[in-house]
Amino acid sequence: MKIQGKMFLWLSVFLLAMAIVYGVWSKEPVGTTALFLSFGLAIMLGYYLVFTARRVDTGAGDNKDADVADDAGELGFFSPHSWQPLALGAGSALAFMGVVFGWWLLLVALPVILVGLFGWTFEYYHGENQNQ
Incomplete structure (x- = not known):
């Protein structure tokens, strides 16, 4: 670093x-x-x-004397499967298209962004991934 x-x-x-x-x-x-x-x-x-x-x-x-294998190992926790980034990306794309086509499109994009953000934040609080 x-x-x-x-x-x-x-x-x-x-x-x-x-x-x-x-x-x-x-x-x-x-x-x-x-x-x-x-x-x-x-x-x-x-x-x-x-x-x-x-x-x-x-x-x-x-x-300077390190090998590639010296950096091997666990890098952290990554979500194995999540649909929330897709919803957040689609909502963000709609929001940016709202700048081009009309500000009214932001009204469509805002709920999609909020659903994606809310789902991504709380996806480990319910369902099969719930921490006990």
């Missing part, structure tokens, strides 16, 4: 320099703003990764 954090911090330095150079030479506000926002995103990610790397154990990615 340390290596990735340092990479993002160096990327943020590069993006800041390019944003300043681009802004001075082009005097174009949209590209300059995009570069400054990219700088902000890169510095946030870099800071988070460096800050988190100090608090967690060193992973195989930070060890």
